[in-house]
Amino acid sequence: MTLLRLRDLDVAIGGTPILAGVGFDLAEGAVMGLVGESGSGKSMTALALMGLLPEGATVTGRADFAGRDLLALSETALCGLRGREIGMIFQEPMTALNPLQTIGDQVAETLIVHGAARRAEARGVAAERLARVGLPQDRFPLSLYPHELSGGQRQRVCIAMAVALRPKLLIADEPTTALDVTTQAQILDLLTGLVAEERMAMLLITHDLAVVSGTADHVAVMQAGRIVEAGATEAVFRTRAHDYTRRLFAASAHRPDRRPPPPGGEAPPLLEVRGAVREYRLPRPGPFAPHPALRAVDGVSFALGPGESLGLVGESGCGKSTLTRAILGLDALQGGEIRLAGVPVGPGMDPALRARVQVVFQDPYGSFDPRWRVERLVAEPFHLTGRPDDWRDRVGAALREVGLAPGDGAKFIHEFSGGQRQRIAIARALIIRPDLIVLDEAVSALDVRVRAQILDLLAALQDSHGLAYLFISHDLSVVRAVTDRVLVMQAGRIVEDGAAEAVLTAPRHAYTQQLVAATPKIPEDWM
Amino acid sequence: MRIGFGLGILLSLAALVAALVSFVWTPADPTAMAIAQRLQPPSAAHWAGTDHFGRDIASMLMVGARTSLAVALLAVGIGMAVGVPLGLLAAARRGGLIDEAVMRMNDLIFAFPSLVIAILITAVFGPSAVNAILAIGIFNIPVFARVTRGGALSLWTLDYIRAARVAGKGMARISLEHILPNIANLLIVQGTIQFSLGILAEAGLSYVGLGAQPPTPSWGRMLAEAQTMVTLAPHVAIFPGLAIVATVLGLNLMGDGLRDALDPRLRRAR
Numbered sequence: 001m002t003l004l005r006l007r008d009l010d011v012a013i014g015g016t017p018i019l020a021g022v023g024f025d026l027a028e029g030a031v032m033g034l035v036g037e038s039g040s041g042k043s044m045t046a047l048a049l050m051g052l053l054p055e056g057a058t059v060t061g062r063a064d065f066a067g068r069d070l071l072a073l074s075e076t077a078l079c080g081l082r083g084r085e086i087g088m089i090f091q092e093p094m095t096a097l098n099p100l101q102t103i104g105d106q107v108a109e110t111l112i113v114h115g116a117a118r119r120a121e122a123r124g125v126a127a128e129r130l131a132r133v134g135l136p137q138d139r140f141p142l143s144l145y146p147h148e149l150s151g152g153q154r155q156r157v158c159i160a161m162a163v164a165l166r167p168k169l170l171i172a173d174e175p176t177t178a179l180d181v182t183t184q185a186q187i188l189d190l191l192t193g194l195v196a197e198e199r200m201a202m203l204l205i206t207h208d209l210a211v212v213s214g215t216a217d218h219v220a221v222m223q224a225g226r227i228v229e230a231g232a233t234e235a236v237f238r239t240r241a242h243d244y245t246r247r248l249f250a251a252s253a254h255r256p257d258r259r260p261p262p263p264g265g266e267a268p269p270l271l272e273v274r275g276a277v278r279e280y281r282l283p284r285p286g287p288f289a290p291h292p293a294l295r296a297v298d299g300v301s302f303a304l305g306p307g308e309s310l311g312l313v314g315e316s317g318c319g320k321s322t323l324t325r326a327i328l329g330l331d332a333l334q335g336g337e338i339r340l341a342g343v344p345v346g347p348g349m350d351p352a353l354r355a356r357v358q359v360v361f362q363d364p365y366g367s368f369d370p371r372w373r374v375e376r377l378v379a380e381p382f383h384l385t386g387r388p389d390d391w392r393d394r395v396g397a398a399l400r401e402v403g404l405a406p407g408d409g410a411k412f413i414h415e416f417s418g419g420q421r422q423r424i425a426i427a428r429a430l431i432i433r434p435d436l437i438v439l440d441e442a443v444s445a446l447d448v449r450v451r452a453q454i455l456d457l458l459a460a461l462q463d464s465h466g467l468a469y470l471f472i473s474h475d476l477s478v479v480r481a482v483t484d485r486v487l488v489m490q491a492g493r494i495v496e497d498g499a500a501e502a503v504l505t506a507p508r509h510a511y512t513q514q515l516v517a518a519t520p521k522i523p524e525d526w527m
Numbered sequence: 528m529r530i531g532f533g534l535g536i537l538l539s540l541a542a543l544v545a546a547l548v549s550f551v552w553t554p555a556d557p558t559a560m561a562i563a564q565r566l567q568p569p570s571a572a573h574w575a576g577t578d579h580f581g582r583d584i585a586s587m588l589m590v591g592a593r594t595s596l597a598v599a600l601l602a603v604g605i606g607m608a609v610g611v612p613l614g615l616l617a618a619a620r621r622g623g624l625i626d627e628a629v630m631r632m633n634d635l636i637f638a639f640p641s642l643v644i645a646i647l648i649t650a651v652f653g654p655s656a657v658n659a660i661l662a663i664g665i666f667n668i669p670v671f672a673r674v675t676r677g678g679a680l681s682l683w684t685l686d687y688i689r690a691a692r693v694a695g696k697g698m699a700r701i702s703l704e705h706i707l708p709n710i711a712n713l714l715i716v717q718g719t720i721q722f723s724l725g726i727l728a729e730a731g732l733s734y735v736g737l738g739a740q741p742p743t744p745s746w747g748r749m750l751a752e753a754q755t756m757v758t759l760a761p762h763v764a765i766f767p768g769l770a771i772v773a774t775v776l777g778l779n780l781m782g783d784g785l786r787d788a789l790d791p792r793l794r795r796a797r
Contacts, residue, residue, distance in 0.1 A: 359689075
């Protein structure tokens, strides 16, 4: 039976159309995936259903949910519906909980607000719901605060809140995007289990085709505020009737053309890390106790040859970022050493040596000073080598190399999209012709099609400039597509090291096996 | 909100224009006494009436604006000139000894009631406008140091600062090229607020006789002198009081408006 029938949903914000004619049916107990790139209107559709659109939005259309039109309800009526009949989970578990309230109180609050239980009973129900989402009372008492939990555990609390009143519909907006792959697999398992057990329907919003293929019965593909294709997941994914769907698939499986890695062996390594140790001092447990130390990087050793692409894979908190900062010579090591072209690397290193390694960061929005023009941003590394007289021409040439116009140098960074910004970041890294570029999750924040373009660009630049890449990522499929060799890092140590293809198809270490198994995949025979 | 900002600019401009015009023209000589004409109510000849010595109050207010604005401006200047570099230094060496030392010195200054210390300074070195500037300026230092450090700390964690470090730039250069331009908004807003507080402080010091010395007109001293005559000739107290209220209110409204106008997040929310 149809639970939600959405028809002709149009949304405009300040006169700009955001959604046009969006419509679908969601049956009771079914899971429907809503996929598309950022800005395609996935989240806006969910917010329109919940009556949570930003101010200045105008909505037309019809959304029949259990005999009522959601789009015509008053705010008061919607308040009674949200949480009781429709639950919602957001992307960012770090900010979705109130840091000053215990998890028990937050789950109980949902029950009390809707008058479903009195305070004493509510805590009992909260305990039961938290146990159901994998936070049993003996290990996770109701009195815990959000900061005492990890990201995955917080997302479980959010789920417990969303399903506390056993809603008929659960809207999950990118529920696992901010999580590591092993945590993502657990959360997806939990969600599908809950939906089946409680006969809930779920609207799963995601940019990840693989997540949808493993979770949803039906899928709708969105592009620029419209649903371009919809149907049973397997049928849509197999036939790919619409051009946009085909392009999404091609991009997500994209592997750039790369020349074979240079024959190793004779050449001395470009970067050599030997027994690297980096510790952080933690706060004292007592007033006179010594500072305990956290070993973020614990005896890491590896070598990277000139022109090689090396992948470094691991989940958040494994020490990747700490190791990166040490390799860039920003932080000192407590033990071991890092050598670049045979010379030790550290905070006081020579500018000429520093100029041989550059970096591209993950966040295209935080990587640039908003008050500088692009040409000045790109030219910043010239600080290391001295700014040549023809620096403007060189900046123009670098911008052309990454696929932008030389005239873009006079613009400010806010005039560029995320993918263009990442191109500018690459131009900035290239400008002083380094031997090694560290790519710190450089494509993780990008949409699949933009990501494919950036990966192509990186492969072409490696070819033309003989660059070596240290490619740091949590995404196994991307690492596999662009690197020759891969290191797997867990809790500060390298646990596996080998050819990328071999490590990721036939992992030997238990942790790597776990990572590979947890990575969502589109079934082989659908491709 | 917009109306408040406009009103703020208008009131602040009025004080500024009065101060500037007073250099070349005042309705009458602000120091010329005419005992025969004392305590006259507002009239065509004396727009704001006369005080107990028969001096023209409107002229005194205009020259007084000069004193108030100059003292407050220089005091803000001292606070920024010393506080901002200290804050930048503390943020660059965050968590270190220098940071600790700078911030504890700030706490120390904050721990004293500011007016009492100002009175102490002017009492030791003798009352004068210069000493009032110094006294108020010293208490602006920790305010600017804190605002600077707070704003800078959040910037130091951003990737573009790390990119600058990878480009081999040192703490000082990054602070000047990246941090300072990006916290300029914060400093401008704090500057207008400290400016209005400075006017209040100057009025307070003059009121107790520790600011600008006679015969230089000053809003605070005009109030003090009017005190005994409030029942006899209320206008003598009302006009200097209005001048202070209007200027301080104007600067605060302008500060609030600037904060909203310069903060892109608030701009979008509206």
